Amino acid sequence: MLIEVILVFFIVVVGTVGEMCVTRAMKIIGEVKDFNPRTLLGVPIRAFRVGWMWVGFAMMALAYFALLGMLARANVSYVIPITSLSYVVGAIGGRWFLGEAVTHQRWIGVLLVCAGVVLVYLGKG
């Protein structure tokens, strides 16, 4: 049981914080205004010169391995609904870590997405 709680923590919290670190790196790169393919291809390359990108990737990799570990222990229809908690962690982190304005309206949307993702996976035929 404890190992499963730890794995879920890594999937939901560490994975989402990793994505937020990537977001932070992208905000440092700054808004992309030129959409020619060369510039677009260069965006991820430039991002890898920012430390946050590496931190984010390392955390996302840990979360990925935790997901594999969890899938080896439990049914996917049990694992995926739990991972939808990431949207809640994303909204909280967006507010506190990235300083985004997470309004009531956005919260309602996030909770609906959470519920919808759970149903999508529970309804897998």
Add this chain to the structure above:
Amino acid sequence: MKGAADLRFKTYLLISMLIFFGPIGDLLMSKGMRRIGTAPSWSPAALLHYAFQVFTSPIIWCGTLAMIGFFISYTVVLTWADYSYVQPASALTSGIAALLGRFVLGETVTPLRWAGIAIVCLGVLIIGYTPPRTTEPIDAN
């Protein structure tokens, strides 16, 4: 006002690209790997032959390109849009995956799953009415 409309348009465009490329990439990779199957044995010669099969499969290459498309769209949209806006919107990939499963692979999509997709769409629609960007770029120094 025009700036806000442009920002919204390019956010929608990039999110549409990522919810298109993500499931397509997954589908092609899974189709390609299923076609190739698992490695027959762990001997170096068998593994080399297996790697050759993977790297010369057009489906795997198309899947890889779609995944690169997903990664670029995802990182580019995050250069301006909020994470708390993009992350839930990207949940539409589960809807697209179900549609691809239904119409490309001929899988059955249960009513519960359709209901889930509808709720995800409703949630994304509500989030879509909030401003895509509520922060300023971060100064690296």
